[in-house]
Amino acid sequence: MLHNFIMIAADTGMRPKEMFNLNWNHIEGLDHARQSRAKEARIRISAFGKGRNPAPLIPKSTVASQLLNIRRIYKFRFGKEPTAEMPVFCNLKGERITTFNKSLNALLDACDLRTDAHGQKFSSYSFRHYYATQALRDPQIDVYKLGTNMRTSVAMIERYYSDVIPEDHAALFRGDHEW
Template sequence: MKTSDLMEATKRAEHEYRRAVWSAEEGILPGKTSFDKVARQYLASAEAAASTNASKLSKVVADRAVLERYMIPFFGKSTITSINAPKLHDYLNWRRTYWTAGPGSQETHIIYERQGKKLHRPARHIEATLSTLRREAVTMRSVFKHAVRLGHIKPSEVPKVELVAEQRNKRPSFNDAEIEKLFAVAEKRIIEAFGSQQRRNSKLAPSVWTDSTAFESRVRYERMVLYCFISIALATGMRPTELFNLDWGHVVGFKEERGKPLSVQRIRLLAYGKGRKPQQLVPNVEAFQSFCNLWDAFVTVHKREPKMTEAVFVNAAGERAQSFKKSLNALLDAAGLKEDVFGRPRSAYSFRHTYATRQLRKGTDVYTLAVNMRTSVKMIEMYYSDVVPDDFAKQLEGSYE
C-alpha cells in the first residue's frame, strides 16, 4: 500500500478491495475482460455517437461488419490483455486467407442490409490485400483505444499491428486520347437512345438535356447522368464516395452563378467522404456545365427544382445513386477501355487518378494538389511520381547549346 503506517495501509487496502469488487461485478476488472465484450461495448459507444453525427455512421457500419465477421469470431473470449504480437500475427494470416482457405471459402453469397432491406451479393474468393488489412487495422485500434478509456488496459499495453509496406504501383488512369474516345462513345450511346429527330444530331446540344421527350426512358436518363458523373469526376478529382454523397447544397454558389456569363461562373464544392468534416475543393471550370445539365434533367423529369438536401446524382426514380459500376463497365467495354495498357482494370476511381495526372502535367504543385484532393503530399508523390510536366521537359533535359 506504499506506506509504513499500518492503519493507513489497512484503510487503503479496503478502498482498493471495494474498487476491485465493483470492477468485477461490472465486468471491467483490468485484464479480465474478453475481446468480444470490449468490441461490442465499442460498437455501442460508436453507434451512440453516430446518432447525433450522421457522418460517423458509415464508419460504424464498416466497423461492425469487420468485427462481427472476422475479429470477434477469431479472438472471441480471449482476454484483452492476452492479445499480443504473436496472436495478432496469427490473426493476420488467418484473415488474409479467410476467403480462400478459411471459413469463407465455402460461402457462395454474402448477406448484407441496406435501407432496411436484406440483400446478397456473390462472395469473392480472393486473399485480402494489404490495403484491406491496413483499413481493418484501424478498426482493431479503435477497440483497443476503447479498452484504454474503460480502464481495461494501459496505453502502453495496446499491441501494434505490424504490416509490411506494399509495393506501390501507378494507378490506372486515362490519357487524353482515351478520354476523348470515352466521351465520344458515351455521347453516341445517349444519342442512340433518343428518338429519330435527336439521333440526326451529330453532337449533343444543350437543348437536348431539357427536351421533355428525352427522358421517357430510364436508360436514356441514366446514360446522361453517367456522362455528367464522368465529366465532374474528371474536373474535380473527387472520390466516388464523395460524388455519391454530394447534395445540391454542397455545390456552393451554383444558383447565384447560373445567371452570370460563362467566363465568370465559379463554384466551390464541399466533399463528404473520408474524415468527419466536409472539406472544400476548387473544381475545374468545366464542371459547371455538367451541374447545369443535371439540374435541368431533374427539373424535366420531376417537374420541380431539386431541394438543397437532395443528391446531385440520382436515378430515374429520384433516389440517390449508390453506384454506377454496372453502367460504367458497359460504357468502358463499348469503348474498349476496360483495362489500361498494363492490363489493370479501370473503375470510377480512375477518373480521380486522371485528374491528378492532368494537374501535375499542367504544372500544379504537389502541395496545392494534395490540399484540393483531400490527401497527403506523400500519397501524391507515391502514386504519381512518374508524371513529368511536359512544360518542364526542356528544363530537365538541357541542351548542347
C-alpha cells in the first residue's frame, strides 16, 4: 500500500490529506481504464482536503494502474470489490488510513534518504514537491496550468519552485535553441 501511495502522490501532486480523504467515488473513469491500455487511461480525481468543496485534478495516466492495483489488493483481502464510499487507502480491517509516516520514515531510513542535500527531512509532502518540480521541467506546462491542477495559487508555485525554471531552461535562455 505504501508503494501505491508513493506512486500516486508523485504522479498527482496531491497533498497527503487529500490522498487520505480519497474514496473510490472521487475517481471518475477508472472502470473505463480497467478495459483500456495504461497509456490510454483517462481518469479524473476530485480531491477533498484543503477546502470544503472538492477540487478536480487530472493525474498522469500511470495513476490508473496504481489505483487498479489497490482495488486488486482490496478484493484479494476482503473477497469483494470496494464500495464507492470506501476509502482508497485502507488498512487490513478496511478502515481509512490516516498516515504512512512510520512506514515511510522506516523506508527512508533503510535507503539512507531521510534528508535532502540541504538537511531538510523528506515526508509525504515531498512527493507533491517532486510532482511540481517535474511538471515545471516540461516546457508545455506553465505555472498557471500547474497551479490549477495542483489546486494552489501561481504565487505558491513561484514562491517554492521559481529556482527550477531558470536552471532547467538555461539552454533556452542562452540561445542554444532558435526562438
